Amino acid sequence: MNNNIASQFSGLPMKALIGAPLKAATDANAMIANAQTQFLLTTCFEKSPDDDNQLIPTMVNFTLSRSVIDKDGVIGTSPVKMDISIPLMTLIPINSLAIEKLKVSFNMEVKSSREIKKKDALEQQESSSTSTRRMQGRVQGRPQGRRQRKAQPQKQSNAQNTKPNQSHEFETELHGSLAKSHQGEQQQASSAHASYEVTLEAGQLPLPNGITTILEIFSKNMMPLPSKK
């Protein structure tokens, strides 16, 4: 029974059920990555005035303020303001542009139950009052009465009857009745249950090495400069 239930799952298009959403998510991620690349190239970079084929990062200016220690070793009361130019690219949380989690989950439940109830009452009576059974047997020894003896010349072909005094035939009659009674209840109940659950989780892809390197270079080379007065 369990094998039959398990075999019902064999027809499931598992490849389509699992692969199709995953492929669609991958295509969506690729489309998002393409849009993200276009966004970076058009918004976060601009063409160099000297060479159109060269892109330079778009810079935005920030005002940085920090406290300084004066020559007497005392922290100054008014913070010093500096200008800092930061690549626009470093402000954008680029790594959030992806499908972070894909979960494909489906349950299939196959239940099979079988119940058989059988109730029968059978009563058969067979009566026989005139049936005649012919029994043939052999009696060893001498015949005890003449009237019980019947000569059977036509059965000479039988090897056992080659000696008439050793083969006898009796004719009997059986009178009686044959009764058969059956009354019962048969009940069979069986059930089977199977459940499949498939869960897929696709995590977020890390940033490409090129973008990570650019961001690291930008971050390490951000240097505040004194504000122009």
Place this chain on the structure above:
Amino acid sequence: MSIKSKIDCPECTMPIYFESNLLLAGQSFSCSNPNCDVSIALTATDKEVVSNAFNKFEQIRESATIQADRHDS
């Protein structure tokens, strides 16, 4: 829609967390390092450039969200 992001502190390289709408409003943000008293604020001259970038980024993010919702449904 506000976008949360961070930049590295030019002094201690610890993250400086900010929100796009507050940044565009001119608010300053302090370094997360308690021993670093650096704070930064966007200059008014570059406000439009940053606002334009965040808007475009928001559009892409909405598109990604729609794609994700399609897979959920």
